Amino acid sequence: QNKKVFVDFHTSWCVYCRKMAAEVFPDPKVGEYFNRHFISIKIDAESESGKPLARKYEVKAYPTLLIVDPAGEEVASAEGGMDAGQLLKWVRAETGVAMTFEQMYEKQKGDRTDDALTRRLLLDAPDFLARQPEGYQRDRWQLRVDRLYADYRKRKPLSEWMNPEDFKVLAAYHTEPSKNDEVFEYVAKNYAAVAPKVGVEQADAFLFMLNMQLTQELAEKGDMDYLKRLERIKGDLKPAYDGMLKNSPMDSYTCMKYLSDASYTIYNRKNVAQYISLMDEYLGKLGKSAVAGDYSSAIQTLYDALNGKLPVEAARKGVEWITRALQFEGLEVAEQMELLIMNGDCYKMLPDVENARKCYKQAYVVSLQFQNPALSAQIQNMINNL
Numbered sequence: 182q183n184k185k186v187f188v189d190f191h192t193s194w195c196v197y198c199r200k201m202a203a204e205v206f207p208d209p210k211v212g213e214y215f216n217r218h219f220i221s222i223k224i225d226a227e228s229e230s231g232k233p234l235a236r237k238y239e240v241k242a243y244p245t246l247l248i249v250d251p252a253g254e255e256v257a258s259a260e261g262g263m264d265a266g267q268l269l270k271w272v273r274a275e276t277g278v279a280m281t282f283e284q285m286y287e288k289q290k291g292d293r294t295d296d297a298l299t300r301r302l303l304l305d306a307p308d309f310l311a312r313q314p315e316g317y318q319r320d321r322w323q324l325r326v327d328r329l330y331a332d333y334r335k336r337k338p339l340s341e342w343m344n345p346e347d348f349k350v351l352a353a354y355h356t357e358p359s360k361n362d363e364v365f366e367y368v369a370k371n372y373a374a375v376a377p378k379v380g381v382e383q384a385d386a387f388l389f390m391l392n393m394q395l396t397q398e399l400a401e402k403g404d405m406d407y408l409k410r411l412e413r414i415k416g417d418l419k420p421a422y423d424g425m426l427k428n429s430p431m432d433s434y435t436c437m438k439y440l441s442d443a444s445y446t447i448y449n450r451k452n453v454a455q456y457i458s459l460m461d462e463y464l465g466k467l468g469k470s471a472v473a474g475d476y477s478s479a480i481q482t483l484y485d486a487l488n489g490k491l492p493v494e495a496a497r498k499g500v501e502w503i504t505r506a507l508q509f510e511g512l513e514v515a516e517q518m519e520l521l522i523m524n525g526d527c528y529k530m531l532p533d534v535e536n537a538r539k540c541y542k543q544a545y546v547v548s549l550q551f552q553n554p555a556l557s558a559q560i561q562n563m564i565n566n567l
Contacts, residue, residue, distance in 0.1 A: 185256060185276065187219040188247040190226045190235060195243040196514045196550055197262035208265040218276070219248075243550075248275060259312065267308055282309040286325065296347075299333050302326075303350050330354045339367045348379035352387050358395035360406065365391050369417050376420075385424035392418055396437065400445040401486075407441050431466050439463035447486040453495050456483065464502075473509035476502040477520055484523060491530050499527035518547040525563065534567050541567070 189206070191198035202223075205211060215221050226235040226243065234240075238247055238255060246263075248256040257275035273279035280288070282305055289298050306326045313319040333350070342351055355364050368375050369388055376384040392410055399407035414422050414434045422433035429436055439459055447456040460479045464471055480502045483495055491499060503524040507517070525540035545560045 182220065183251055184218065184220050185251070186249045186253075187215060187221040187272070188234075188238075188249065189221070189223045190231070190238075190240045190243065190245040190247065191223060192225060192227050192243050194550065198244045201244060201262055205263065205265050205268060211265050211268060214269060214272070218272075218278075246271075248272065261312075270305070270308070282306075289329075293332070296333075299329065300346055300350055303330055303333065304353065307353070339364065343371075343375050343378050345379055345383070348383055348387075352383065356391075358391040358398075360395070362391065362395075369421075372417070372420060381424065385421040388418055388421040389425040392421075393437065396441050397444055400441040401448040403445065403449040407445065411438055411441060428470065430468060430470055435466075436463075439466075444482060444486075447483060451487070453483075453487075453492060456486075457494070457498050473506045473512055473516075476506035477516065480506075480523060480527075484526075489526065491527065493531060496527040496530040500524060500531075503527065514547060514550055518544050521547065522560065522563070529567070538564060538567055 189198075189201070191202070224231045224234055226232065226240050226245075238245075238249075238258070240247075242260040244262060245258060245260050246268075247258045250256055257271075259271055263271065270279070274281045282302070285298060285302050285305075289295060289302055292298070303326070306322075306329075310319060310322055310326065313322055330350070334354075337347075342348060351364065358365060365388065368384060372384065372388070392413065396407050396410040399405075399410065411434065414437055419433065422437070426433045426436060431439075439462065443456050443459040443463070446452050446459065464475060464479065467475060480499045483491065483499065487495065503520050506512075506520055507524075512520075521540050521544035525537045525544065528534075528537035528540060541560060541564045545557060545564065548557045548560050551557075
């Protein structure tokens with residue numbers, strides 16, 4: 182058929198491979214595009230027939246997505262999982278159907294007034310940067326993207342940013358909150374007019390995330406202004422918080438006050454017993470609506486505030502919370518590995534060497550999915566040092 186060939190190099194144990202097979206490749210838009218433009222095949226890189234091809238194309242991580250021409254010459258390759266949108270964007274750029282990120286950047290340099298192109302560059306930048314090798318190359322592109330956003334931000338007054346396209350950019354790049362945040366205050370003050378223009382869910386998420394982040398930061402630093410930020414949840418920020426926490430069994434203010442007071446207690450007073458009491462109350466009120474992240478963030482905060490050195494009562498509670506978190510289905514591989522390592526640390530501090538070893542061994546097995554020898558070796562050292 183004289184088509185290019187799309188190859189999905191996978192393994193039976195690769196979680197991201199299974200996720201793409203179950204969620205991405207069956208997507209109708211993906212199927213329609215790939216069936217029209219490619220011959221698509223899956224190859225188990227560890228099978229007898231797959232090993233020679235994996236060596237030929239230097240496959241070192243999974244999944245590896247490969248495009249080859251009819252003669253078998255490599256056109257493009259990418260490592261790691263993608264969602265449907267990312268996959269389509271990648272293949273279109275790599276096969277010349279759409280401009281690559283670099284081509285778009287060069288075009289934008291010649292016409293800095295092209296708002297649509299600038300927005301597309303800024304929204305595509307996170308994926309592009311994630312696929313750059315660490316070091317000079319990635320740092321250079323990060324500086325370019327930062328300058329691009331800064332220039333675009335200055336070009337228009339805030340009132341002209343209140344449309345769905347520009348607000349996506351604003352939400353993606355305005356992520357560092359401050360007490361006197363011009364952008365945050367503009368959206369909060371004009372919420373009734375802004376929300377319908379940019380989308381209620383988008384406006385709610387923007388205000389919720391920035392205020393929650395700042396409130397937590399102030400609480401951790403011991404800045405009592407965190408209480409003022411909490412009060413706004415009952416005032417001008419109530420619509421946004423109610424929209425984000427509409428399924429919570431607690432009202433928005435109570436929910437956030439538990440978390441902020443707990444952070445203030447553990448970071449500034451180092452009061453482990455009070456922190457555990459507050460978080461147990463909070464998790465208890467969440468009840469069946471609690472998710473894995475609620476338990477994992479509870480132990481992560483404790484872990485960070487005490488620099489990983491937990492007293493016995495904290496280690497024991499850590500094991501309890503982590504065990505609950507690990508029972509939830511659908512955990513990301515990285516989150517599962519981190520929880521297992523922390524659980525091993527908690528057992529080690531009890532001390533319970535046998536269970537610590539079990540947790541570290543489980544974390545080691547999970548780490549193999551990253552194809553990162555240094556990471557796996559680090560966890561192996563934890564086992565050897567018990």
